[in-house]
Amino acid sequence: MRTIKFIAACALFISASTSFGHENMPHHASGAPVAKEQKDWGIAGDAKAVRRTITLRMGDDMRFTPSHIEVQEGDTVRLRAVNKGQALHEIVLGTKAELDQHAQMMRKFPDMEHDAPYMAHVRAGQRGDIVWHFNRPGTFDFACLIPGHYEAGMTGTITVRPRSR
Structure with missing residues (x-):
């Protein structure tokens, strides 16, 4: 089943009429609606609900600082990625398996x-x-999936502590 999904995803990307590198990618405008799809690691949040901003620094040493963060279940957080390096970097949230698959596709x-x-x-x-x-x-993961960066160890983890009931 994973192979079929992978092949279908590849076909979709290949058939796109225009191809952009990461540096040309569209970014969500601050007021633009965001498609909300439940993922294993959460769902897109509303900026109005943010109560905490966590700054993650990225550098050409292929590391995130901090490389581990903790949040509480139910938190809506702004993860602010600051690129201190000279190269393009990215941050992608996911599970280890999904990040591995995405990195392979990249x-x-x-x-x-x-x-x-x-x-x-x-x-x-x-x-x-x-x-x-x-x-x-x-416990979930984040990584830079630009080819070579993930392989160099540009990864981190997020622990979401259960809400007290």
Whole structure:
């Protein structure tokens, strides 16, 4: 089943009439509606519900600082990714399995166009935000999936502590 999904995704990306590198990707405008799709690690959040901003620094040493963050189940958080390096970096939230699969696809199609509320592409010296509602407890991952960056260890984890009942 995973192979069929992977092949279908590849066909979709190949058939796109225009292909952009990450540096040309559209970004969500602050007032633009965001498609909300429940993921294992949560759902896109509303900026009005943000009570906490966590700054994650990215650098050409292929690391995130901090590389581990903790939030409470039910929190809507602004993850602010600040690129301190000279190269393009990104942050993508997901499970280890999904990030592995996406990284593999990125190696095959490094210029594929994609955009989702759980990712931010950040040029050198810039910043990008993800507003995310962590509505499920667990340990999840984030990574830079630009070819070579993930393989170099540009990853981190998010622990979502269960809400006290």
